[in-house]
Amino acid sequence: MPSFSPCELHTERLTLRFIDGGDADALFRLFSDPQALRYWSSGPWLHMAQAADNIEQTLKGYQDGAALRLALVLPDGELIGTATLYAFDRRNHRCEIGYMLARPYWGQRYMQEALAALIGYGFGALELHRIEADIHPDNIASGRILEGLQFRQEGHLRERWFVGGEISDSIIYGLLRRDWIGPIHPAQ
Ligand SMILES: CC(C)(COP(=O)(O)OP(=O)(O)OC[C@H]1O[C@@H](n2cnc3c(N)ncnc32)[C@H](O)[C@@H]1OP(=O)(O)O)[C@@H](O)C(=O)NCCC(=O)NCCS
Structure with a gap:
């Protein structure tokens, strides 16, 4: 699959940029918070080595086109979250979206x-x-965000994830390009 060209997106309050080796501490803080990971598909990180592995995977994803994971950064440079397009099916022009914001x-x-x-x-x-998005049925804030972005709830899949000894269902959301009323960003 084609690699992702470095990109930077700007919103009113944030910059979305490529992740690099200098983000390990911030990513560790983000993904080691058990409350933030409550509805995530894997448990909270316990070791800094997980941050290094994650960055390695992220850089590989840019190279092989498997995932586009961007850091959400404030004007002072603080990394406060990540947002990712992943599970690309190029032939069918679709992928999934995932996101994590610091508490x-x-x-x-x-x-x-x-x-x-x-x-x-x-x-x-x-x-x-x-x-597409796949969220835990109890993750109300996440569902509200998706609905606010014109995603439609398309399905309820039973007992799809085992995390920390618990099994959970998935609510599946989908957004089509023709339903998108927000900005469209061409290649930079
Ligand atoms: C999911 C996440 C990004 C949401 O961000 P957030 O800043 O907490 O969300 P908000 O407070 O803006 O809430 C979003 C909406 O849900 C509503 N909401 C939040 N909790 C709610 C609740 N318990 N009941 C009803 N509505 C609720 C908010 O009022 C808001 O509504 P609005 O858009 O009409 O203003 C953030 O909580 C997070 O990163 N969580 C951990 C990671 C995660 O779960 N990611 C999603 C899985 S892919």
Whole structure:
């Protein structure tokens, strides 16, 4: 698959940029918070080595075109979250979206702002036709964000994830390019 060209997206309050080796501490803080990982598909990180592995995978994803994972950064440079397009099916012009915001920044609509930019890039530069999301049924804030971005709830899959000894269902959301009313970002 084609690699991703370095890109930087700008919103009113955030920059979305490529992740690099200098982000290990910030990513560790983000992904080691058990409350933030409550509805994630894997448990919280316990060791810094997981941050290094994750960065290695992220860089590989840029190279082999498997995943486009961007850091959400404030004007002062603080990394407060990530947003990712992954599971690309190029032939069918579709992929999935995932996101994580640091807890101190919840409730301020940062993720809505970031995802609108990333989705616009997906439907523009990446020529996607469809973006899917798979969320835990109890993750109300996540569902509300997706619905606010015109995703439609398309299915309820039973007992799909085993995380930390618990099994959970998935609510599947889908967004088609023709339903997207936000900005479209062409290739840079
Ligand atoms: C999911 C996540 C990005 C949401 O961000 P957030 O800043 O907490 O979300 P917000 O507070 O803006 O809430 C989004 C919406 O849900 C509503 N909401 C939040 N919790 C709610 C609840 N318990 N009941 C009803 N509505 C709720 C908010 O009022 C808001 O509505 P609005 O868009 O009409 O204003 C963030 O909580 C997060 O990163 N969580 C951990 C990772 C995760 O779960 N990722 C998603 C899985 S892919």
